[in-house]
Amino acid sequence: MALETKQSALHTTPRPTLDHHRQLRLRAPRWPRRSIRARLQLSHLFTSLVPLITMGFALLYTSAQAERRVFEQTQTSVAASIGRDLTKTLEQAQRGLLNFGRITPITGPDKDAIKSATREYLNRQYPDMIELAILNLQGDEIVRVTQERIYFDNQLINRVEEPFFAAGRQGLFHHSVTGAYDGRRVFQIAVPARNGVGQVQGVIVAHFSTQNMVQNLAAVPLETARNAFIMDERGNVLLGNAPEALIGTQNLRAWARSDAAVATLLGSDGAQVTAGRAFIPRHKWSVVVEQPTDRAFYASRRSTWLLALVLVGTGVFVGVWAVLLARELTRPILQLRDGVQVLGSGQLGGTIAVAREDELGQLATEFNGMSKRLAESQQAIEQRNARLSEGLNLARIIQHDLLPHGPPPIPAVTAQAASESAAEIGGDFYTYVPLPDGRLRLVIGDASGKGVAAALVMALTSSLVEIHARQEPSPADLLMRLNAELYPRFSTSHMCVALLVAEFEPQTQQICVANAGMISPLIAGAGECFYMASYGPPLGVVADVTYAESTIVLKPEQAVVFISDGIVEARSPSNEMWGFDHLESTVCHAASGGPAQIVSMVLEALKQHVQDMAATDDMTIIATTLHTHSKDNNPYVLVPTADGVQPDRLPAVNKLP
Structure with missing residues (x-):
């Protein structure tokens, strides 16, 4: 019907309302539209795997750095040990020469006594001392003795031009590595010879064997060093077996001039070596211990790879565990979803398996009860609708009959x-x-x-x-x-x-x-x-x-x-x-x-x-x-008037467009 009820217009205008329940709420950012299983997996991976990976990489880095520091400290410690032995040897030799100079009258007229004392002192220092010579203040040799012979006077020479003489004449000490008369590398030690009142009367110079020191350099553990050698402040190798690819390189010379104890050097063959050194006190020498970098950090790299494998294995385990855990947690939810879909399709009374006793199990139990109650309600509604339908059908029949x-x-x-x-x-x-x-x-x-x-x-x-x-x-x-x-x-x-x-x-x-x-x-x-x-x-x-x-x-x-x-x-x-x-x-x-x-x-x-x-x-x-009918039920025809208008037609006609 086109017309509404008398008060329907009263309900067409919405009634204004006051919202007294609006609250300011802080909401967390929404996740992308994903399934709960994907969210659980991502959450578990994020909260477990990301910290694990972060800590793992930090552990790898700190472990590698620690092993590097340990190796470098080991190198410097070995070098320092060799340096202490060398210093001790040089100082003992130096003190012995000073004592010899004080007790030996090198300026006396009896040269045979001087030669005898010199020969006796050399024999006492055997086999370390190879040669011993005494020079006057003019640089002339007074006596020169080796383990094999005593030089004659006509064989003695003037050595004023040699570096050690100037230092000894000034009352200073001189240490160097030089070649002996037989071509061997020896330690050259020169000390001033003083009289009883401390005046410099001459210079005593001796050559000592480097055999013990060479053996010490060669006895460095292989896991610590490939080679050990002694170099001066200019990077010249004085003693030991230095790699041929490293001798004379700019890297080695620059490192020798610096104060760095550890350096990574590049040899002429392109290979890197890691070297540590220890400075010898009161000398411009340093003991160097070197090892190829790839060999030096082989154990460190192996430990790093093992740790990385453990980290990867742990990450895979955590990832698989996250997937399995998310699947286990979401299985009841998926069953509940399927049950709701079945319920939404109109199939009431369906139930889902209850395999847990936690909140999800309680939810499944409540769902089964709800489904059962809905099925019972649906059955009651269907029965009631059947009665209503029967009544409506009867009403429709009655209405149709009316x-x-x-x-x-x-x-x-x-x-x-x-x-x-x-x-x-x-x-x-x-x-x-x-x-x-x-x-x-x-x-x-x-x-x-x-x-x-x-x-x-x-x-x-x-x-x-x-x-x-x-x-x-x-x-x-x-x-x-x-x-x-x-x-x-x-x-x-x-x-x-x-x-x-x-x-x-x-x-x-x-x-x-x-x-x-x-x-x-x-x-x-x-x-x-x-x-x-x-x-x-x-x-x-x-x-x-x-x-x-x-x-x-x-x-x-x-x-x-x-x-x-x-x-x-x-x-x-x-x-x-x-x-x-x-x-x-x-x-x-x-x-x-x-x-x-x-x-x-x-x-x-x-x-x-x-x-x-x-x-x-x-x-x-x-x-x-x-149709027109007469009283005797016979048709009849109306006769219009002269003006063509039917006599009983009313003029009140509304013609609509």
Whole structure:
């Protein structure tokens, strides 16, 4: 029905509300749209594997650095040990020469005594001392003795140009590595020879064997050094086995001039060596211990690789554990999801396995109970719906029986009707009420709403129509009587009924219409198509109302079509109403075919318009034609007046576009 109930407008405006529950909440950033299993796996990997990897790399780095420091410290420690031995040897030799110089009168006239003392001292220092010589302040050798012989006077030489002499004459000490008379590398130590009052009387110079020191350099552990040697401040190798690829390189010379204890040097062959050194106190020498870098850190790299393998294995284990744990934790959730999907598809009563006793197990138990209760509720609802459906079917049958099933009871009126409810039962109704003098009253109504409520209103209204339709003298009086009966009954429910009463007069070919909220009748045929002017409010809306009547004389070819608003308000899938234009064009084209063709063409046009859309309102259409009959039931023809106007035709006609 097009009209709403009396108070429906009160519910169309939304009521303003105050939101007193708004709270400021801090929300964590949302995850990407992933499954719970993926989130658990990522979370476990992030919280376990990332710290593990971070700590593992930190451990690898610190372990490598620690092993490097240990190796370098070992190198410097070995070099320092060799340096201490060398320093001790040099200092002992130096002290012995000083003592020898103090107790030996090197300036005395008895050279044989000096030679004898020198020879005796050399023998006591055997086998370390190789050669011993005493020089005066002019640099001339006074005596020179080796382990094999004593030099004659004519074999003695002046050695004033040698570096050690200048240092010894000034009262200083001199140490160097030089070549001996037989070509061997020896330690050369020169000390001043002083008298009893401390005056420098000459210089004592001795050559000591380097064999013990060479053995010490060669005895360095292989895991610590490949070679050990002694170099001076310019990077010259004095003693030991230095790699050929390293001797004379710029890296070695630059390192010798620096104070760094450890360095990575590049040899002439492109190979790297790691070297550590220890400085010899009061000397410009340093003991160097070197090892190829790849060999030096082989153990460190092996430990690093082993630790990396352990880290990778642990990471793989953690990853697999994360996958298995996430799968184990999400299995009940997936079962619950599948159960919910089955439940959502309408298969109630299904259960899922409960294999846990934790919160997920409790959730599964609650789900099974809910599913069981829903199945029981569904069964109860189905039983109740079956009873309701049975009742509605019975109501539909009764409602169908209340409608006329044949033609109007007088032959002067031909009618074709069709009615379709939007629900099982509807609120549209119509009836034919014959009057004693041959007239026929057609009543068509539309109760507000749809379904059971509209059907109840329709039943009440149709009962009152059957009671009063024959008693009231005119259609307008019938509507006023019905309104007086219905208004008190609808005051609480706010329902209303649209009703139209059309009275056919076969003798005069007239139709008299009183309308209470229905669509005006459509007159079609004889070259015309228009709506009768008949209006009025629905029944049950206003307490006291006077309804007007409209009367018109029908031509023999004209049909009168009555419809409920569900016809024109039928909507297509694009939400377009069928409307009055389609109604008029369809009815006007079908008017010549009679009521049956009108109803058939209207229903077919509606079907094409709505397609598969469900009806939203009850739809009723009645097409009628009026035939003229005399009292003896013989047809007669109205004779128009001279001006061409029928004598009983009323001018109050509203022609709608």
